[in-house]
Amino acid sequence: MAKLPPLLQQLIDALRVLPGVGPKSAQRMALQLLERNRSGGARLGAALTAAMNGIGQCQQCRTFSEQALCAICSDPRRAEAETLCIVGSAADQLAIEQTGQFQGRYFVLMGYLSPLDGIGPEQLGLDLLAKQLASGSISEVILATNPTVEGEATAFYIAELCQQYQCTVTRLAQGLPVGGELEYIDGSTLAHALSGRKRF
Amino acid sequence: MAKLPPLLQQLIDALRVLPGVGPKSAQRMALQLLERNRSGGARLGAALTAAMNGIGQCQQCRTFSEQALCAICSDPRRAEAETLCIVGSAADQLAIEQTGQFQGRYFVLMGYLSPLDGIGPEQLGLDLLAKQLASGSISEVILATNPTVEGEATAFYIAELCQQYQCTVTRLAQGLPVGGELEYIDGSTLAHALSGRKRF
Ligand SMILES: [Zn+2]
Ligand SMILES: [Zn+2]
Numbered sequence: 001m002a003k004l005p006p007l008l009q010q011l012i013d014a015l016r017v018l019p020g021v022g023p024k025s026a027q028r029m030a031l032q033l034l035e036r037n038r039s040g041g042a043r044l045g046a047a048l049t050a051a052m053n054g055i056g057q058c059q060q061c062r063t064f065s066e067q068a069l070c071a072i073c074s075d076p077r078r079a080e081a082e083t084l085c086i087v088g089s090a091a092d093q094l095a096i097e098q099t100g101q102f103q104g105r106y107f108v109l110m111g112y113l114s115p116l117d118g119i120g121p122e123q124l125g126l127d128l129l130a131k132q133l134a135s136g137s138i139s140e141v142i143l144a145t146n147p148t149v150e151g152e153a154t155a156f157y158i159a160e161l162c163q164q165y166q167c168t169v170t171r172l173a174q175g176l177p178v179g180g181e182l183e184y185i186d187g188s189t190l191a192h193a194l195s196g197r198k199r200f
Numbered sequence: 201m202a203k204l205p206p207l208l209q210q211l212i213d214a215l216r217v218l219p220g221v222g223p224k225s226a227q228r229m230a231l232q233l234l235e236r237n238r239s240g241g242a243r244l245g246a247a248l249t250a251a252m253n254g255i256g257q258c259q260q261c262r263t264f265s266e267q268a269l270c271a272i273c274s275d276p277r278r279a280e281a282e283t284l285c286i287v288g289s290a291a292d293q294l295a296i297e298q299t300g301q302f303q304g305r306y307f308v309l310m311g312y313l314s315p316l317d318g319i320g321p322e323q324l325g326l327d328l329l330a331k332q333l334a335s336g337s338i339s340e341v342i343l344a345t346n347p348t349v350e351g352e353a354t355a356f357y358i359a360e361l362c363q364q365y366q367c368t369v370t371r372l373a374q375g376l377p378v379g380g381e382l383e384y385i386d387g388s389t390l391a392h393a394l395s396g397r398k399r400f
Contacts, residue, residue, distance in 0.1 A: 004294075005266045006252045017240035018218075028383075029218050030251070031291045035310060038252045040217035045248030047214035048233075051207045052242040055234060064234055066205045066345050091231045094204075110235060156254055183228075183331035 008034070034071075062125050063108040064090050072106060081105050081137040086133070086158060088112055088146055091183040099191040104142075109134070112150035113157055124154070126161065133165040138190060140168045142197060147176045159200050169200040208234070262325050263308040264290050272306060282339040285330070286358060288312055288346055291383040298393040304342075309333070313357055316362060317363035317366050319386045324354070326361065329370075333365040342397060347376045359400050369400040 004012070008030060033041035057063065058070035065071075067076035071179065083104030087093045093106050110122040121127070132138060141162050145151035159189050162169045172193040176185065185193075205210070209396075210371065215226035233241035257263065258270035265271075272278050283304030287293045293306050309324040312378060321327070332338060341362050345351035362369045373396030376385060 003271055005264055005270075006210075007247075007254045008264055009268055011247045011251040014240070017244055017381055019232050020225070025220070027294075028291065031264075031289065033217065034251065034255055035289065037217055040214070041248050042252040044217055045245045045252060047207075048241050048245030048248065049212045051211040051230070051234065052238045052245060054207045055205055062210050063238065064205055064208055064231075066207055070205075071203055082374040089231065089235065091228065092376055094227075110310040 013059075043109070057110075058068065058108075061106045061108055062095055062110055062128070063106060074181075078103065078105055079100075082137065083142065084138045084140070084169075085142040085144050086129075086156070087144045087182070088151060089183065092146070093146065095183055095185065095187070095190060099187050099194060101191045101194050104140075109145075109154065112145065112148075112154040114150060121157070127159070129158070130161060133162060133167065136166070137169050138165075140170060143169065143171045143200060144182070146180075146182050148179060155200075170197040171200050173197050206264060221392065238312075246252075257310075258308075261306045261308055262310055262328070263293055263306060278305055282337065283342060284340070285340045285342040285344050286329075287344045287382070288351060288354070289383065292346070295383055295387070296394065299387050299394060301391045301394050304340075309345075309354065312345065312348075312354040314350060321357070326358070329358070330361060333362060333367065336366070338367050340370060342394075343369065343371045343396075344382070345384050345400060346377065346380075348379060348381070351382075355400075370397040371400050372397050375397060 011030045012023070012026045015021055015029055016023070021029070054066055055064050056066065058065040058073055059068050060073040061070060063070050066082065067074070081104035084107055085102060085104055085108065086107045087096065088109050088111065090108055093108055096102055107129055111119050111124055113119060113121070113124065141158070143155040143158060145155045159169050176182070176193055211230045212223070212226045215221055215229055216223070221229070254266055255264050256266065258265040259268050260273045261270060263270050267274070281304035284301060284307055285296065285304055286307045286309065286313065287296065288309050290308055293308055296302055307329055311319050311324055311399055313319060313321070313324065341358070343355040343358060345355045359369050372393040376382070376393055
C-alpha cells in the first residue's frame with residue numbers, strides 16, 4: 001500500500017463529499033467498510049445511486065419527492081389548508097413537521113437569496129410561489145426562514161411579494177436563538193416559536 | 201415529508217454503516233448531498249460499488265489489492281527483503297509505510313485473535329504466514345501489532361509460531377502509548393518505535 005489500490009484511493013476521495021469528512025476520516029471509513037462490512041458498503045453504494053437519480057422535487061412545494069407531488073401535497077386534508085409555511089430547506093421542513101404542531105402546507109425554498117452566488121428569486125422558485133398566492137387559496141403565509149442575515153433578507157423579499165395578495169404574513173415567534181440554524185433547534189422550542197408567531 | 205420518500209429513508213439508514221455516523225448526521229448528509237451535490241453523491245455511490253466488489257486481498261500479504269499481488273509484493277526490490285512486518289490492519293500498514301522507514305515486506309492479519317468472536321489463527325491467515333516462514337526467506341519478523349490486550353496476545357501466539365523457524369522476532373520499541381491504537385499514532389513516534397525495536 002505504498003500507493004493505494006486505485007479503487008480504494010477513488011473511494012477515499014469520493015467520501016470527502018460528505019459534510020464533516022476530512023482525509024483522515026475518509027480513509028478510516030473506507031478501510032473499515034472493506035474490512036468489516038462490505039455488504040453494508042455495497043448497500044450504501046446502491047442507496048446513493050438510487051437516491052441521487054430517483055429523488056426529484058415536488059412540483060407544488062419543491063420538497064424532495066419521488067413522485068410529482070409529495071406526501072403532504074397529495075394529502076387531501078392538507079392540500080386544502082389555507083396556511084402556507086415557507087422554509088429554507090427540506091431539513092427545516094422536517095424539523096417543523098416533527099413538532100406535530102402544523103397541519104398546513106409548505107413551500108421549500110431550497111436556499112436563500114444570495115446574489116453573489118447567483119441565487120435569485122428564480123432559483124428559489126418564487127414564480128411558482130407567486131402563482132400559488134395568486135390562486136387565492138392561501139390566507140396566511142408563515143415565514144419560517146432561518147434567523148440569519150440571508151434568512152431575514154429572503155423573508156423581507158417574500159413579505160413584499162405577499163403584499164400584492166390578500167394574505168396575512170407572519171413570522172415564527174422570537175425565541176429562536178439569533179444567528180442559529182433552524183435545522184438544529186429542539187422540537188419544543190420550535191413548537192413554541194410556531195404557536196407564538198407574530199404578524200410580519 | 202411527514203413520512204420521508206422511501207429512497208431518502210433508505211439512504212439515511214444506509215449511511216449509518218459509516219463509523220461515527222448517527223441518525224442525525226446521516227439525515228444531514230443525505231439532505232446536503234441531494235440539495236448541493238448530487239453529482240458528488242452519485243460519484244460516491246459508484247465508487248462504493250466499485251470498491252466493495254473490485255478490491256480483494258493480496259495472495260501473499262493479505263493487504264487490500266485489486267490484483268493477485270499488491271504493489272509491495274510485486275515490487276522486486278521489496279519481494280527479496282528478509283524482514284517481514286506483521287500488522288493488524290491495512291490502516292496500520294499504511295501508517296508504517298508513511299514513516300518511510302521500512303523497506304521490507306508486510307503481513308496483514310486483518311484482525312486479532314479473538315476466540316469469542318470466532319477469530320482464530322485460520323481467520324488471520326496464519327497458515328499462509330507459516331508457509332512463508334517455512335520457505336526460509338525471512339530472517340526477521342517484526343511484530344507490529346497494537347499495544348492492546350488482543351494485539352499482545354496475537355503477538356505472543358505468532359512469536360511461538362516463529363520459534364520453529366530460524367528467524368529473529370522483534371517488537372516495535374516501547375514508546376507507543378499503552379492501550380493506544382497504532383492507526384492514530386503520529387509518524388515520527390512510529391518511526392522511533394520502529395528503529396528502536398527490541399528482540400521479542
Ligand atoms: Zn409537495
Ligand atoms: Zn501483498
